[in-house]
Amino acid sequence: MASVGQELLDVPLPEMVLKLALGIAEAQRALDTNSIETAKALAEEKIEIIPQITETIAANGTVSFVTAAPVEMSLMQVGLFPTFYQFAEATIEVTMDIKTSLNTETSIKVGTKAKVGFAMWSASVRVDVAHSRKFSKEVHGTSRLVTRMVPVPPPPRLFPQIKTVDNRVPAPPPVN
Template identity: 70%
Template sequence: MASVGQELLDVPLPEMVMKLGLGVAEAQRALDENSVETAKMLADAKVPLVLSITQNIAEDGSVSYNNQDPVDVSLLQIGLMPTFYQFAEATIEVTMDIKTTTSRETNVKVSAKAKVGFSMWSASVKTDVSHNRKFGKEVHGTSRLVTRMVPVPPPPRIEPVLSVVDNRPQPTE
């Protein structure tokens, strides 16, 4: 019969850890692919946007506005970014309760018959011995897998770089 220590050693912990690691890697890949698909969708979705409005204040204090026609820009260009996640922690918790019981039962039955006669005595003894051994083992186990995901900033190169080229003539002094 295996000992309690052996029962604990038989738990395939390395296999559980390996499967947890592979599961986290597969889940991380799926999360990253989802974020990339979201970035593509944000880059492809266009909305009309007025990029600049100029407010002119005249010498008399009157205010007028000059604005450009709307330009189609992507949602990514106006600052909507996909959310990226990463696994910050993964825990396997295994609890095992092993109970082993052994009991032995021995029954002895003795019966005697005695005959007493004239100057003679005889007896017969009958013995009936039975043995009964019982073994019992109860194993209770629970396991729990806990993961914690946290949002992280998008990769730095996903955000578009805004460059301004002003070709207007500059006032000379």
């Protein structure tokens, strides 16, 4: 089983950056497609709008209202537009903490015993060696991906320019 640290080190940086870039491109395409679908829905949905209400105040103080005939308009024509987004920033952050420790203990016990008798002697030496070694390793790894999206204005050619032509006869100037 590979360690966390080795798994993080096994992914080459160029591959990590490529995968991030491709992921952002795919997400951007999905965002753009969503905005285009929203634009289509806003262009197709129609509502009735009353384009003008004329308020007239008579010389005697009475007020009257004349309402123009309703006009059918799309939601885009009344000013509702889809929101477009783009990725402004992307960051890959990899952090790894490695802690290793090694403890070695050695203990030596030496014991001697001697015996002397008539024309004979004996001796024994006893050596006890105890050796222990402890090795520990802790690896903690984290990776983090941060992206920042910002709204951007819709493409300028997506929406038609509205031009108003008023063919009504201008009112005569007031007489003094």
